[in-house]
Amino acid sequence: MPASKPQLRRGGRPCKAQNGRAMPTEQSTASHSNKTAILAIILISYVMIVLDISVVLTGLPKIHHELGFTDAGLAWVQSAYTLTFGGFLLLGARAGDILGRRRMFMVGMAIFTLASVAIGASQSSAWMLAWRAIQGLGSAILAPSTLALLQTHFDEGEERVRAVSLYSAAAGVSATVGLIAGGLLADWLSWRVGFLLNLPIGIAMILAARAYIPETGKRPGAFDVPGALTSTIGMSALVYGFIRSAQAGWDATTVAILLSSIVLIGLFVLIERRARQPILPLRLFSDVERSGAYGARVLYLAAMVGFFFFTTLYLQEVAGFRPALTGLAFVPATILHVPIAMIVPRLIRRFGRNTVLVAGMLIGIIAMGWLSRAGVGSDYWSAVALPMILIGVSQGLTLSPLTSSGVARVDHSDAGAASGVVNVAHQIGSSVGLSALIAIAAIGSAGLSGADLTAYRVSHAFDAGTVMLILGFLITLTTIVPSVGEANSAKLDEARTACAADA
Template sequence: MTHLGTQDGTSGGGAATPAAGTTRSPDRTAPPWVIVTLACLGQFMVLLDVSIVNVALPSIQTGLGFSDTGLQWVVNAYTLAFAGFLMLGGRAGDLLGRKRVYIAGIAVFTAASLVGGLADSPGVLIVARVVQGVGAAFLSPITLALLTTTFPEGPKRASALGLWSAVAGGAGAVGSIAGGLLTGYLSWRWILLVNIPIGIALIAGCVRYLDHRRSEGPRRLDILGAATVTLALLALVYGIVNTASYGWTSPQVLPPLIVGLVLLALFCFVEERVAKVPLIRLGLLRARSVAGGNLVGLLMNAAFLSMWYFVSLYLQNVRGFSPIQAGLAFLPHTLMVMTGARLSSRLISRAGTRPLILAGALSALAGFVWQSQLGPHSDFVLMVVLPGMLMALGVGLVFTPVAAAATSGVAPADAGVVSGLLNTSRQIGGALGLAILTTIATSRIQSLSGDAQPSSDNLVSGYGLAFLVAAAFVVLGAASALVLPRVAKNRS
């Protein structure tokens, strides 16, 4: 592992100088590798739960008696709560202290995982998933804020962000693998129960090593701003996830989207004109690095989330893979995501953010176009593994520079809310992209199949079109990278 120093440039055992805008208690100072480990494990646990349930959904439906329409809420309940509360969670860490909020978020997430793993009815599992999402929303922004407030901009922060990005990017693929193995060899319940030992270890590490940091400014929470942005995000994500079952103009989709946009506009008005201590200073959004980084993250995630989703459908619905086989098929993806993230962390100080984002976009674009040429009996290595590796390499290359850009120049007092903003952009992008691509794929399959059961050829045609549209999202993301400052290299 690349050696990481603390904010004052000392090695792990030295005392770090408190960042401007924060206070620091006289607690023990953690070695930097411990901070990175705690941040990476927290983010891994959160993102693992986004993907780990997908392979287990058929077993969950059989075990608890879910209806076809109700089953989607095993995934959507978590996504909805996670995305809706991210901004509030990020600001809570800034105001109340990151150690306190991080431990609370982990505790809530772990307890909800236990309840979900022991659930005896669909209702209990869905409620547990909602609570999991809320806990995730409070702990996830802290993982990035811990790194940006511990390491100054430069190679040391880039190295830390590279590890964080490798873990975050690989969590989706690892989730598919772990979900298949746990479901196949144990039970679907273990996709939730596996969080318990991780959560306990994280809490112990946080209690032992993290210092209590919070803003020196007023600790007043912008209640009106927090309420409007949380309700806005909940409405938007609710409308988006409902597109999987209803049309875009249906009462289940269009009204929530309109309400969400209106509330988002109201939130901007509150922050600009009403709030004395705003939840987020809108001036931050006018910074090219922050705005550009969030826009790139939104568009890229709209494409990247579909990679695992549609490849998994292809392997199980067309090729007849078991959950275990489908999970193991994603192992090359995981390795390439981690390789790309570590490579970008080493190159970012010399190349800057924009060239790395463009390089990652080019790799992902080639992979998506290649993957769109799938057939029902295509060679597995040539048409699944190799294009998947290109897409995954692009994911890894893009994650670190996007995180670096979106948090560049941000004061420590705003680190949590800006981290929450970036995570929100990614979640909204992923949900929106998957909704659009699922609608496009389903429409193509239905138009080819009519009232008959879809054939393998028809399924592959729909999936292939989804990959081509995902490639278009990658192109838009690459174009958005031009918004980033021309000189975006880290200082040594």
């Protein structure tokens, strides 16, 4: 009697022949209860990281007044964090591969928690900036460990898709929640509270990691310090050059700084090609899907971080909202974000990852273009709130597929490095992308002042953000979409052959 047609499912579920035998699958690395605990630890820790990037934004006016920052110096409250975060991410990822991921998770969490307490106790601008930089170092160690732990404890397929979806949802929601919480705390208590709350949470995460996360073995290896230094200094110079251009124009010094950053980044690539154990294995870019995912993520995050930064300025300096009301005004961005992000695994199973990703990016382009029309006297609900809802939908649909493509087909030995590149792409978008938008927004604004100046810069920044999203969309269409389609066809053929043989 001929075997019945094998039952094939998306997402890595085993097929089943008529004789009832399932194809063998990779053994789980932890029990179901342990996986739940590990996922909770990963998500809470990642929420802490992302929250600290946004929680400070709506509290900036109070920080400016209390610690005596200059107008220009205030920008470094964010930059000091994001630059050390992005600059040392690759070294932090390699440290996890060599020294053990649980160990580096705990080290990163300890540094992050200590720095948070020190920031909350800051009495001067210099003290705060120094500890913001140290906090960024802690995040650089912690962030790649969270994604690497997710990769190694959740099997590729539907289980990992669900975990990555939650991971991506946590990132998007935390950014908005941070703005809301930062505004409320700055108005009702103090901006310091948001940092001090990290102490009990950080201690709890360290204890939970010891109890539930098994340690990965140490591997022989060396740290690529020259690579870490050239990448960090190069990216810092790039950000500083863009920010300086908005303040001092494109003079000889600005151009020299930007050219120096390009030379350093080129030197970094040469170092990585020759290093025995590079912090950024260039073989990760040999896969077209992964390379496309990194590029699209940089552009997408640049536009989205620009959305949070410039919308905050618009609401406070043009619409006249107080910090608490500014935070609450971001609620529309989360209305559909959470439920959309939660059902992304089901949407991917039904429509495919390509369809979900393309839809998410198209919605983002429409939303950013809509936001660029806001100006002095615009109605909040029609000019800001409605496109905010679309922004939330776009983030919910887009971030999870981009993360999955960024770690697709990566060997476990490179899990930390791959997760580091995903996070580096995130931080490059956050820091370099935002600085580029600040520079673009300042072009042609001479002669304007007050609300007119802010409205002009916000509108131009959103125009540039729309262009970034369109470029990211084109990269997706030419790299990720064809690769995912070919991979799905290959898996389907392989599954049919395997199940037929098993029958």
